[in-house]
């Protein structure tokens with residue numbers, strides 16, 4: 001097959017880890033007989049500096065003309081202290097999600113046997129954890145009307161959902177649950193919010209279309225607790241944008257493998273793949289960042305965007321082998337030998 | 353001193369644990385020469401059954417005429433499956449908070465040395481944790497306009513905050529920080545929400561009035577992570593209603609002592625004290641529920657509402673002694689002897 005892949009490397013360590021994901025993808029392409037054309041485009045602070053805009057139209061054009069998007073990380077410390085500055089890297093992220101229609105953010109949290117001891121949780125709490133969140137990504141309070149009144153003394157943010165928005169996200173959740181253990185948890189705050197009641201009644205109405213799936217309904221506060229207590233009791237979870245933001249970040253640290261977690265953001269036409277970690281600016285250019293989450297994001301791309309499961313598995317297998325053999329960056333070296341970002345990428349590419 | 357204390361025992365195990373808190377408070381009153389008049393009133397499912405309303409006006413009158421409110425727990429399983437039912441116990445809670453003006457919810461999370469092993473977190477993560485949340489309780493998305501349009505196909509919830517609301521909550525946080533380690537963390541989502549930007553700018557403007565307090569500003573998703581990773585790195589945290597709901601529940605389970613955590617909800621005129629656990633309906637009438645969180649809520653009442661610190665300390669000391677000597681209910685017995693709810697209450701009262 002032939003693919004065009006948009007490469008939005010972004011800021012900080014983004015470009016370094018992206019380079020490894022491209023290298024590993026090239027090895028996959030060579031082994032399985034595919035041809036990749038890489039389409040680099042600006043995003044984040046890099047784009048603000050170049051064209052004054054974190055997600056410029058030119059980048060959007062590149063994404064639209066591609067078969068998938070690989071995304072590195074965005075954000076730099078100089079933007080951190082003023083969350084209300086008019087031009088900020090994250091605004092590019094939100095704009096990109098909306099304009100590309102990436103409504104479903106898929107975030108797995110799983111454990112690697114060799115990394116269990118890195119978890120803040122006790123071993124018996126975390127062992128066997130393998131859960132997936134589907135977070136709604138283009139609606140809710142993120143995109144509702146917001147502003148000030150009373151001369152700036154009152155601020156408001158509107159949270160809005162339509163039944164159709166809930167349905168298309170929930171459908172993803174039901175379908176994923178069917179391929180796994182057929183358990184789905186709908187996370188809401190239906191005892192307080194009208195939007196949550198719409199979520200709940202919509203999902204309830206869909207149950208009949210998936211008679212094999214057992215659906216549970218849990219309140220967001222209860223899930224925030226149970227994720228810490230018994231993360232391995234969950235399988236597929238679906239939730240709205242803001243709850244998903246909070247809970248997926250919480251979930252990401254329980255495994256102890258945060259630096260390894262990939263994610264996918266899916267729309268009707270295109271999907272984007274990115275590590276869940278940030279741009280880690282302190283590490284920029286030092287060749288110490290862990291490229292595995294970015295590389296595993298490329299594995300998800302082969303599977304989800306191109307339906308190429310052997311290709312994805314080849315990448316996963318290489319990562320597992322690297323972990324088992326200690327071919328890791330300093331964050332995972334535990335006093336042992338630490339490899340560089342580039343060296344880990346080379347090793348993974350050579351082991352495809 | 354003479355006090356009137358409203359007693360809203362509520363549902364499930366509420367009445368049983370309340371009885372112990374009253375018993376222990378009576379022992380304190382006797383020892384220190386106070387006189388308590390108890391004013392029982394209906395709330396929760398009990399009130400719905402009796403008068404069709406979870407927070408009836410008669411109960412509100414009792415609260416207004418009292419010097420403090422002790423609150424047990426509300427909710428019964430028969431209400432769980434329909435979060436949109438017109439009359440629900442939680443609605444009483446929200447109505448009560450609003451009508452009594454209980455805008456500041458204080459929730460400590462601390463560890464008991466003898467219970468450290470009950471935490472899902474590894475010992476080194478949890479040791480020394482002693483943090484306090486001030487959650488805004490009468491504003492935000494809980495109380496903004498909510499409803500449907502487009503024939504029910506679209507749902508909305510409005511999140512609204514005024515500068516004055518933020519100020520009065522933040523003031524509580526600054527003042528508490530002054531009595532502790534002088535560190536305050538303002539939790540928001542200022543990179544997305546206008547209400548959060550109002551929170552942040554308001555707190556920033558207050559910093560000059562508390563020059564000794566070091567304030568940090570963290571995003572809610574980052575806090576959800578760090579609470580699991582390094583809970584002991586926090587001291588006082590302030591946040592809005594919904595974030596507080598999620599994060600305080602998350603924080604409550606990390607300590608392993610959830611069954612022991614008290615809370616206070618403070619207004620301009622009156623404060624309410626309640627355990628953070630729920631009504632635990634399965635345990636109703638079995639004399640197995642742990643009364644310590646309710647008893648420690650009474651300790652907070654003596655300290656916060658009556659400014660009687662020795663009295664509060666007498667209760668805390670008795671609880672610590674009971675824990676050290678193994679006078680505990682089955683949830684903490686760890687295979688050892690389990691005492692009944694009433695027996696633990698008797699022991700605590702006898703050890704004041």
Ligand SMILES: CC(C)[C@H](C(=O)O)[C@@H](O)C(=O)O
Pocket residue numbers: 090093094245543544573
């Ligand atoms: C940067 C921010 C706007 C973003 C979000 O809140 O969605 C981030 O936290 C994420 O989860 O991708």
Ligand SMILES: CC(C)[C@H](C(=O)O)[C@@H](O)C(=O)O
Pocket residue numbers: 191192221442445446597
């Ligand atoms: C029962 C519910 C309405 C309530 C809330 O969300 O405030 C509860 O979760 C709490 O934290 O007291």
